Amino acid sequence: MEQSRYQEIALEIAHSIVMSEYQEGERIHGRSTLAGRFNVSPETIRRAIAILQNAGVVMVNQGIGITVTSKAQAEKFLRAFDQKTEVHVFLSELNEYMEKRRQLDLKIEGHLNKILLYTDRMMSRWMDVAEVEVGKDSVAAGQTLTQLKIRERTGLTVVAVVRKGIEQFSPNSGFVIESGDVLLVVGAEQGREKLQEIL
Template identity: 65%
Template structure:
């Protein structure tokens, strides 16, 4: 939002009017003189004067030149650019805050994705339930769940035992296994495979 050179010149002339360098009703130097003073082309001076004429600071008359018409409008014009500067600072601060918010949003999204991934793995661990039948020659027959130490050895949990068509949920650790019992096991596929090898 860097001001164009003609805008800077318009502000400078308006400021000079504010400070009393040019008085109302007084003719300002010609375009050529101003062009030399500011080291710019006459076209740049024409644009600067056009801005000042548009806001009522000066009037340009054929054969007369550039005449100051209103010190009050010059003050208003300069203040308006000061306000624009303040607005520019505000906009820049707002952009920085928006950038910081985007960065924060990205961090939140990253943490949320990690959390969701962790939750999915945790839920899949406990929702992956398999059935394992105790064979007639299984070494687990006659042993209690406590003796088998299923959780410690495999990381799985026996959530139910199906015996003679009846389901016993949350079986007691003192339950003695029998042949043809069906165990409902919650845990990872790897853990269930370890339990099968034990049974």
């Protein structure tokens, strides 16, 4: 399946860590440098780093930058992607066999569609990062993440908050939301719809 550019960049950075181009504890180039290296926007780099942060591969601290935290987590991250690829290759082969057995076409196709939907839904929960902005008159402004109960009410994980262009990764439960904040969240589409209602 075709991957979003920020997902491809996250995989490339994880691969560099596994190949020891970056060591644990080493600082990776800043987002501006990475944006130039991959010829993408800072927003794209921000999403890629958010994926790796959520997977425990890197850590982002204000004033320090992006630091490699775990080579083992980078390997785990790549293995999960490889497994997804193997599943889709296998399903593609089954689809060819299905054409040769027309009598069983409908039954086989139905099962394949269920597997595809399940696989995509499962993998998208940690691969897909969305941005949700807090409106000017939002009732969420002035409330903490604990008070909003975002995870309990939506199933989403807030991996970062962008305020006036500055990212706050892994905000704690006491973090106070303000109007104009942009929340970077990981989770299912249904959860994002619920979050829009809350904000």
